[in-house]
Amino acid sequence: MVVVMRPGAAPEQVDAVVARVEAAGGSAFVSRGVQRTIVGLVGDIEAFHALNLRAMPGVGEVVRVSKPYKLVSRENHPEATTVEVAGVPIGPDTFTLIAGPCAVETPDQTLQAALMAKSAGATLMRGGAFKPRTSPYAFQGLGEKGLRILAEVRQETGLPVVTEVVDAADVALVAEWADMLQVGSRNMQNFALLQAVGSAGKPVMLKRGLSSTYEEWLMAAEYIAQRGNLDIVLCERGIRTYEKGTRFTLDIAAVPMAHSLSHLPVVVDPSHSGGKRDLVIPLSRAAIAAGADAIIVDVHPDPTAALCDGPQALYGDDLAALAKTCRDLPPMVGKKLVEQ
Ligand code: PEP
Numbered sequence: 323m324v325v326v327m328r329p330g331a332a333p334e335q336v337d338a339v340v341a342r343v344e345a346a347g348g349s350a351f352v353s354r355g356v357q358r359t360i361v362g363l364v365g366d367i368e369a370f371h372a373l374n375l376r377a378m379p380g381v382g383e384v385v386r387v388s389k390p391y392k393l394v395s396r397e398n399h400p401e402a403t404t405v406e407v408a409g410v411p412i413g414p415d416t417f418t419l420i421a422g423p424c425a426v427e428t429p430d431q432t433l434q435a436a437l438m439a440k441s442a443g444a445t446l447m448r449g450g451a452f453k454p455r456t457s458p459y460a461f462q463g464l465g466e467k468g469l470r471i472l473a474e475v476r477q478e479t480g481l482p483v484v485t486e487v488v489d490a491a492d493v494a495l496v497a498e499w500a501d502m503l504q505v506g507s508r509n510m511q512n513f514a515l516l517q518a519v520g521s522a523g524k525p526v527m528l529k530r531g532l533s534s535t536y537e538e539w540l541m542a543a544e545y546i547a548q549r550g551n552l553d554i555v556l557c558e559r560g561i562r563t564y565e566k567g568t569r570f571t572l573d574i575a576a577v578p579m580a581h582s583l584s585h586l587p588v589v590v591d592p593s594h595s596g597g598k599r600d601l602v603i604p605l606s607r608a609a610i611a612a613g614a615d616a617i618i619v620d621v622h623p624d625p626t627a628a629l630c631d632g633p634q635a636l637y638g639d640d641l642a643a644l645a646k647t648c649r650d651l652p653p654m655v656g657k658k659l660v661e662q
């Protein structure tokens with residue numbers, strides 16, 4: 323951390339900054355320039371924040387040099403992390419296909435969607451039992467009944483389950499049934515939920531908030547990590563921009579950016595970002611080319627009857643193209659599809 327004094331700051335003002343830092347157990351190194359004096363601080367940065375140095379007389383700015391997220395940052399942990407979900411890896415050397423219905427609607431629909439996912443080469447299935455819906459009148463998911471259906475379908479297909487939890491009070495219940503807990507875009511800064519999934523003992527997929535910066539996203543991951551859970555994958559799912567032609571704007575740069583800022587794996591959701599079936603394969607290709615460690619894709623046996631997000635769900639006929647994309651492209655970026 324560096325304290326930049328205002329031009330012409332008095333020597334006593336510089337001394338006061340040094341004294342406050344030293345009193346808090348830190349070290350301060352003063353560098354006097356012609357125009358300005360800067361003070362470099364060494365020690366516990368979080369403790370320095372509490373010193374309120376920015377408010378001291380003569381101080382111009384306080385600049386943080388290291389990242390505010392520590393546990394999830396690449397600077398403190400240069401090696402890329404592989405997260406295992408019931409034995410299925412998501413990490414730097416592999417590419418993982420996660421697919422399934424947006425929402426669990428019926429046992430048959432969920433099973434059919436999971437079989438579609440499997441035929442496309444998926445090794446993990448998705449499916450929401452608790453749905454975060456913009457409208458309170460829209461289908462909210464089957465709740466616990468949906469979790470039981472997911473468990474039955476896992477039994478039948480062998481595919482481990484990724485499913486969303488929307489409320490801290492439900493984390494223990496969802497963790498009982500799920501192999502990976504999903505925190506959705508709208509809940510990315512629900513700090514109580516982040517802490518609860520951080521203590522739940524299951525891997526977590528953290529979707530990027532639809533208007534969140536990289537730093538806010540990684541600080542949200544830090545909340546989970548701070549509770550002792552480093553089995554986190556980051557999911558880029560599109561951000562809100564002025565463009566209305568797509569549901570959200572897939573921020574493809576988020577993949578290499580998140581990889582450079584963090585050691586955690588990065589997943590892309592081409593379904594919720596584009597919001598249109600025809601975009602899913604092109605966006606999946608872009609995601610793989612950008613280095614995504616996995617994609618998470620909506621499929622449905624009858625998208626016209628889907629209770630949630632039908633327009634973005636792939637039909638059975640689309641699966642061959644999805645499977646080919648997932649097989650052919652990852653080797654071009656040094657990755658190998660995780661096989662069933
Ligand atoms: C989902 O994956 O079902 C979902 C609701 O996604 P998001 O939180 O990204 O909107």
Ligand code: MN
Nearest residue numbers: 424594630631
């Ligand atoms: Mn959805």
